[in-house]
Amino acid sequence: MVSFMRDLYFSGIHDILNLINEHKYQEARGLIQRELQNYRENEVRARRLQLDAIVQSIFQLNLQIHFIQEQYRNLAELCPPDLLSSVDEFITILKLDKVELEAQKKLLARGV
């Protein structure tokens, strides 16, 4: 009789512990899920910040290319274009920068 009571007592404790274990497991899972959600939101926010910076740079580069090309066209009326090879070179550098930024933008937008 005493042995039976003892078994009952232990199995009761065991069941309670199992319940606590399950509860704690669910609680921990919930916390981890919430943290992962925060992480994903942070990731999106960070990527958006980077994309914004790149888009601003591309916009700025477009303006620079436009102004320099305009200046170059004006000068081409007054002197032969081959005499201003360095301006050509500079425009090419600006365009290459722009292409690089566009590629970076695409990669970031894809989440790579």
Add this chain to the structure above:
Amino acid sequence: MSERKQLLPKSSSRKEEVVYEVCPPGIDLKKETASTFLRSLPKLLVIIESVVNIKNMQASADVEIKIIREMGDNLQKQADAFVKEEHARRESAITDSEFIRRLLNDLYIFLKSTQNNDDVQKAVIETVNQSLQKYLSR
């Protein structure tokens, strides 16, 4: 009622109070405790294991959460650094192109004002071209 109570006979088979001892005679309490403990040991171990499991699970969840938070912080720091770097690069590019634009503008004004003097114009254009090349190759 009080009369009837008086009439009732006294109970002759009234039980005497018996006091049992905690440990009945003839049983060694220490031995009994030890054997009970030994019998319960496997179940106690299972319970202890459950408690340890709960603690371990909590600890591993805390570590996981800490790692995820650190990853998020790193991501934010990386993004901030990238934005700063991009801003600096943009500013530097603006300075460069502003300088070149002003130089070209000056050249344009000069060429407009001295349209007949070809040699001087050519020399100035070459000088501008060379200084631009030097500026770009720095």
